[in-house]
Amino acid sequence: MEMSTNIGPQFQEATKYGRGRPVAQAPAWAAPPPPYKTYQEYLERVELPGPRRAGGAALWSLIAQRRSRRNFSGRAIALEDLSQLLWAIQGLSGQVQDIELRTAASAGALYPNETYLVAQAVDDLAEGVYHYDVRGHALGMLAEGDFSEELAQACLGQRWLTRAAAVFVWGAVVARCAWKYQNRAYRYLYLDAGHLGAQLQLAAEALGLGSCNVAAFFDDEVANLVGIDSHTEVAVYVTAVGRV
Ligand SMILES: Cc1cc2nc3c(=O)[nH]c(=O)nc-3n(C[C@H](O)[C@H](O)[C@H](O)COP(=O)(O)O)c2cc1C
Numbered sequence: 001m002e003m004s005t006n007i008g009p010q011f012q013e014a015t016k017y018g019r020g021r022p023v024a025q026a027p028a029w030a031a032p033p034p035p036y037k038t039y040q041e042y043l044e045r046v047e048l049p050g051p052r053r054a055g056g057a058a059l060w061s062l063i064a065q066r067r068s069r070r071n072f073s074g075r076a077i078a079l080e081d082l083s084q085l086l087w088a089i090q091g092l093s094g095q096v097q098d099i100e101l102r103t104a105a106s107a108g109a110l111y112p113n114e115t116y117l118v119a120q121a122v123d124d125l126a127e128g129v130y131h132y133d134v135r136g137h138a139l140g141m142l143a144e145g146d147f148s149e150e151l152a153q154a155c156l157g158q159r160w161l162t163r164a165a166a167v168f169v170w171g172a173v174v175a176r177c178a179w180k181y182q183n184r185a186y187r188y189l190y191l192d193a194g195h196l197g198a199q200l201q202l203a204a205e206a207l208g209l210g211s212c213n214v215a216a217f218f219d220d221e222v223a224n225l226v227g228i229d230s231h232t233e234v235a236v237y238v239t240a241v242g243r244v
Helices: 007-014 058-063 077-088 148-154 157-165 172-204 217-225
Strands: 045-047 092-097 099-102 113-119 128-133 138-144 166-173 210-214 233-241
Touching: 007 172, 058 172, 077 113, 077 166, 077 172, 113 138, 113 172, 113 233, 148 157, 148 217, 166 172, 166 217, 172 210, 172 233, 217 233
Parallel strands: none
Antiparallel strands: 045 138, 092 099, 113 128, 113 166, 128 138, 166 233, 210 233
């Protein structure tokens, strides 16, 4: 399909909030979409070590030194570090009434972005594609094997990705956010993903690891790789982490 030249401004205009203009339809409050994606069965379930919730490197130093790093060595990262990274972006950290809050902000606390992981070099973790089970702080294997080349090709041939230790992929379950915000939800999916990528970069820096965000990818190829149906779940963002 050819990319329409004016779809961007049209989208921006059509999803504006304006005075005297209805904001959004009231959602069906009684029937919210499920806040978590669940699988009937994972190929394997890997319980993650408990994350540290205190201490760590000083924030101002991390902000000062954060950089996009692509010169990964290919050496493995520890499972403890992977656990810490997952917790730093999606871990449960609070509760308001029956809403479970997470470490990164999300519009309306709806958390539409599911985290997938392409594990390429992580100690004690088989190479493969995983889904992060937020509630259980566990990884569920979706496919086993080396997907590094396929992933790099899906990201427009960015071959430096093959030397990353773990590549995070976010897939947004559109209905989870559109239930409340309708078409404006498409702004929020991306804003939310931006928070995840930014927070992940700082967390990686805190662990002495390199990271780089990636938005240049063939959408359907990335969606296929992590096993999501691109009609209901949109591949929005990718962040690679590794040793430099
Ligand atoms: C939304 C977004 C998409 C990006 N996509 C890519 C990408 O596909 N490939 C890449 O090598 N870097 C990508 N980057 C990294 C930028 O090139 C990088 O952040 C920028 O050059 C500034 O450098 P710094 O992050 O080291 O400060 C992306 C960054 C953002 C925020």
